[in-house]
Amino acid sequence: MADSKRDYKDTVFLPKTGFPMKAGLPQKEPGIEARWREIGLYEKLREARAGREKFILHDGPPYANGDMHIGHALNHILKDMVCRTQNLLGKDAPYVPGWDCHGLPIEWKVEEQYRKKKKNKDEVPAREFRAECRAYAHKWVDTQREQLKRLGIMGDWDNPYLTMDFQAEATIVAELCKFAEAGNLYRGSKPVMWSPVEKTALAEAEVEYEDLTDSPQIDVAFEVAEAAAGSVIQNLLDGGATIHAVIWTTTPWTIPVNQAIAYGADISYHVFDAPDWTHENPHYFLVAEELIHPFLERITGERAVGHVNPDGLLFKALQCALDEPWVIKGSDLAGTKVRHPMRHLGGFYATPRPMLEGDFVTTDSGTGLVHMAPDHGEDDFELCREHGIEPQFAVMDDGRYRDDWLWLGGADERRRSVINKPFNAPDGPICNDLREAGALLSASADYEHSYPHSWRSKAKVIYRCTPQWFVPMDKDLPEGGTLRSRAMSEIERVEFIPAKGQNRIGSMVEGRPDWVLSRQRAWGVPITLFVRKDGSYLKDAAVNHRIVEAVRADGVDAWEKARKAEFLGADYDPDEFEMVTDILDVWFDSGCTHAFVLESGRWPDLQWPANLYLEGSDQHRGWFQSSLLQSCATRGRAPYDQVLTHGFTMDAKGKKQSKSLGNTTDPVKMMEQTGADIIRLWALSVDFTEDHRIGDEIIKGVGDQYRRLRNTFRYLLGALDGFIGDMSDSGEIPELELYVLSLLSELDGKLRNAAEEYDFNTYTRLLVDFCNEDLSAFFFDIRKDTLYCDGPESTARNAYRTVLDLLFHALVRYAAPVLVFTAEEVWQTRYPEDGEQDGSVHLLEWPSVPAVPSDRAKWEKLRSLRERVTEAIEPLRRDKVIRSSNEAIVTVPADAVPEGVSDALLAELFITGTVTRGQADEVRVSKSTDSKCGRCWRLLPDVPEDGALCGRCASVVGEETVSG
CATH class of the missing domain: 1.10.730.10 (Isoleucyl-tRNA Synthetase; Domain 1)
Structure with missing residues (x-):
């Protein structure tokens, strides 16, 4: 015994x-990553997958201007997951990381350092300033590279691509030259997003929108000077009436460059007599019928809540407006002209302004009449250009009116940047001057809307008309179609994940204006064009070749006036050409990365086009789009076959992360505290296609x-x-x-x-x-x-x-x-x-898993029964009737047990003492009276006493046991 x-x-x-069990990831991971570097793991993987089917994920370049943030971490973990799983599946999936190094993100940071030192950027030689930008970018490339390696991202870290490498800059210039030689560039004047703080045009992708609740809104009266002969308005004028066309705007600063007023042809307008709130003679106003009530609320300062006070100005004004108005269809306003409120200044303001039909005019808000400043609005510009009205370029790059501008220019002590609140406010100089001229009908600072801001300086931006270089979206191409139609066709072909990305980028490309390529900054790839005095630019492949090779040797500093004759060669007189001093939009730089990364041969493991681009959903208006347009113009198709987008990382409450709110998550600190694998598991557990x-x-x-x-x-x-x-x-x-x-x-x-x-x-x-x-x-x-x-x-x-x-x-x-x-x-x-x-x-590669036969239905039924048994045992364990399931005797419904399953197998599956079958529907549990094996701790009939061995255990340890 x-x-x-x-x-x-x-x-x-x-x-x-x-x-x-204790992972100790923050301590272990750096050593593992160091070993990978030591053995050349990435290179070993390339050798192991050589000759296999290629899978190319082209890395979208982040800006090299700060530490990695949680969005960077998520993005690179997803890219790493793509490449690792494709390599695991047996494909050759290299990963070459890259950085965007030109443009405002870097330049702005260098200028911030200047401002701290009270140093003026404009007084620093351009070469010196660019060298500082280059050094700043290098610093952050090195910093981010180490942070991403620490995150476990595997790639060609010793040979990344940088848009500021001379080879890359030369390729960008070469790609620009393709546009130029094909005639796909033009210089024109159009209103573009402009930052008065940064003094440059901005791309849509460089702009973010902020909800404002305190924007100004004003109603301004433009006296009607004349109308079409025989029209209602002209008849009233001939009868001695004074009529004011009323415009409403949220940008008072654009009134100094007003050149016209737009109306809607199918809108019904009223000319009505309303008592003046200054208790003088009545005025005639021209306002859209649907907007009379809110207009009168604004100018009387009263609000109609529930009912209109019969003793109030609003009631009287409404009575006058609606009793016997003259109703005019918008199309009858053709030929009408108005006087600018500041006509007493003479010059530019003395000329009457035409009223023009605009299909963009609605009755959603305002007065149904829209003042036109072609310098500062896209619709304004297009409508005025159709009628031969040219912009005035009155606002300078810092947002102030020109020195020679009649109103608020030059020596006017009230002169300020137009977008600043003190200047643009209801009590600012523009509104005060309009008020003094008797033209300001209402002014308040309570308008709520979304307004564009520069995402770097956070300052408000304006639309400003300046001479810029554009890529036309709708010009007929020699191969057929336009850039827009070609891009739209490719959007239909490319697979977007999630699918809604296709509509997102499609709507943007379908409605986008011509691509503004030029920026008025110093740190970037120059627009390497020679322009004749008549405005046309030189298209000469030999000249372009010399420029490209010079940039390849010396970088962007090669584009300087001292080399003008060298570039032009013996066939051209340097005095007949002007060198363009603008630089390229950085989105053109990044849009060219497919050319100098996938096609250059510097990374022989890569090939063109890419299988996949993967970035945040904001890149539908950024990198995805600039790459699409650049490639469609030069290669006839998109540089990718699939586009995968992820959402943004919010804080735990679903709010946008912001340093000012103090709710950001620092992945660098997280790696120090919990380890990189925890961040990776988080990133790959969330539904990254949505905000998370x-x-x-x-x-x-x-x-x-x-x-x-x-x-x-x-x-x-x-x-x-x-x-x-x-x-x-x-x-x-x-x-x-x-x-x-x-x-x-x-x-x-x-x-x-x-x-x-x-x-x-x-x-x-x-x-x-x-x-x-x-x-x-x-x-x-x-x-x-x-x-x-x-x-x-x-x-x-x-x-x-x-x-x-x-x-x-x-x-x-x-x-x-x-x-x-x-x-x-x-x-x-x-x-x-x-x-x-x-x-x-x-x-290693994807595992080889054997396909084996199994009665799945039988085992799913057994698992379901096991769950019922576990639930039935739990109350006894909770009440300490039994300490473990081994002490339980279980009776299960006989019809719940699949055919051919023994009671012994059931006991093994349930980890119980013994199992019997009954006719009842429920599972019944009681405490076993059998003895407990001293080795396996099971309570079994063949254990003679507690602590003795069951037959199985006795056989294993070589002892005899006595059956009970």
Whole structure:
């Protein structure tokens, strides 16, 4: 008889591994990343995948002007996941990172340093200033590169692309020359987004919109001078009436450059007599019928709430306006002219302004009449140009009126930047002058709307008409179509993920104006054009070639007046040409990256076009679009076949992250505190195609997920300690193992599909759920008794460990693109010799998972029954009737048990003492009276007394047992 007091702990085969449960990621990860650099992991992977099918993700260049933020981290983790999963699938998926180094993001930072030192940028030689910009960009390239490497991003970090490399600058110039030689450039004057603070034109992608609640709104009276003969208005004028066409605007500063008034042809207008709120003679006003009421509310200062006060000015004004008005159709206003309120200044203001039909005029707000300043509005510019009215270029680059401008120019002590509140406010100089002229009918600072701001300086921007260089969107191309139609066709062809991206970029391209290429700054690629005195530019391939080669040798500093004759050569007189001094829009720079990265041959692993571009959804108006337009103009198609976009990372409450709000998440600090793998697991767990959240509690939940995954690998490593077998050694595979292998096979297919479709949150969720629900809570739980207590020669134990081995090799590969550091740690723990030979889990390919037959319906039914049994046991455990499920006797409904399943198998699955079947529908549980095995702790009929051994355990330890 066995010794009931013996401790059998040393006879149990517990998992054994040196892989710790405590991850210590912040301490371990840097060493793992250093080893990858030392062994040249990226280069090894390129060698291993040489000759395979290519997959090219072209990296969109972030600006090199600060530390990596959480948006950078998310973006690069997604790109890394794409390349790693494609490499895992056996493709050759290189990754060449890059940076955008020119333009305002860098220049603005250098100027900020100047301002701190009270240094004037305009007094610094251009070469010196550009050198400082170049050095500043290099500093942040190096900083961001180390931060991204620390994040586990694998790529060609020793050879990234930079838009400020001389080779890149030369390619950008060469691409510009293609536009020029094809006649796809023109210099024209159009209103463009302009920053008075930064003194340059801005691209739409450089502008952000902010909701304002205190913008000015004013009503201004323009006295009608004349109208078409025989018209209602002319008849009234001939009868001695004074009529004022009333305009409403939220930009008082544009009144000094008014040149016309627009009306809607199908709008009904009223000419009405209203009592003057100054109690003098009545005035006649011309206002759209639908807008009379809100207009009169504004000018009387009264509001109609519930009903109109019959004693108030508003009531009297409404009575006059609506009793017997003269009704005029908009089209009858043709030929009408008005006088500018400041006509007493003479000159520009003395000329009557025409009233012009505009199809953009609505009755949504205002008065139904729109004042036209062609210098400061797109609709204004187009309508006035149709009628021969040219812009005046009255506002200078710093937002002030010209020195020679009659109103508020020159020596006027009230002169300020037009967009500033003191100047543009209801009590500012413009409104005061209009008020003094008797033309200001109302003025307030309570208008709510969304207004454009520069996303760098955060200052308001204006529309300003200046001479700029443009790419025409609607010019007929020699190959047929226009740039717009070609781009729209490519938008239809390209796959957008998510699909709504297609409509987003499509609507933008369909309605966008001509592409403004020029910027009035110093740090960037010059617009290398020679312009004749008649305004035409030189199209000479030989000249362009000399310029390109000079930039290749000396960078953007090559474009200087001292080399004018050298570039033009003997065929041209330098005195007949002007060198353009503007630089290129940085979006043109980044739009050319496909040319100097994918086509140059400097990175032989790459090829054109790219399979995929992946950036934030804001790049539909930025890099996606500039790349599309640039490539369509020069190559006839988009430089990509797929576009994947992600949303923005909000704080835990769903608010936009902002330093001023103090709600930002710093990924650099997070790596120091929790490790990079936690950030990666977060990024690949959220639905990144939409805006998503991050915060302390969210990261805590991700940390719990990570610990469960880590525990899965720890269990596998421990259970497989010393295992060297394979499927052929395992003998007959039990049904449970076959079922789990069928689950693995199903998971394998789903993960492959998710990887190919870039559905990474599904990929991660499937992996986590499989490890938690199918393995830890089910398979591992059931088989721990077999693992711990069966003998070394046990067929069941060997079969289990064989399946664990298959699971290990599959799961470590599946997890490798997500948990790049942890997967390497897991792999090197099991195969240290691979580490000694400079191996890595990241050189492996997608696992080969066997397809095995399994009665899935049967096992799903058994799992469902197991859940019912677990729920039934829990109250007894909670009430301490039993301490573990091993002490339970369970009776289950007979019809809930699949055919051919024994009671012994049920007890094994449920981890209970014994199982019987009954006719009742519910599961019944009671405490077993059997004795407890001193080794496996199961309560079984063949254990003679507590602490003695069951038959299985006695056989393993070589002791005899006496049957009860």
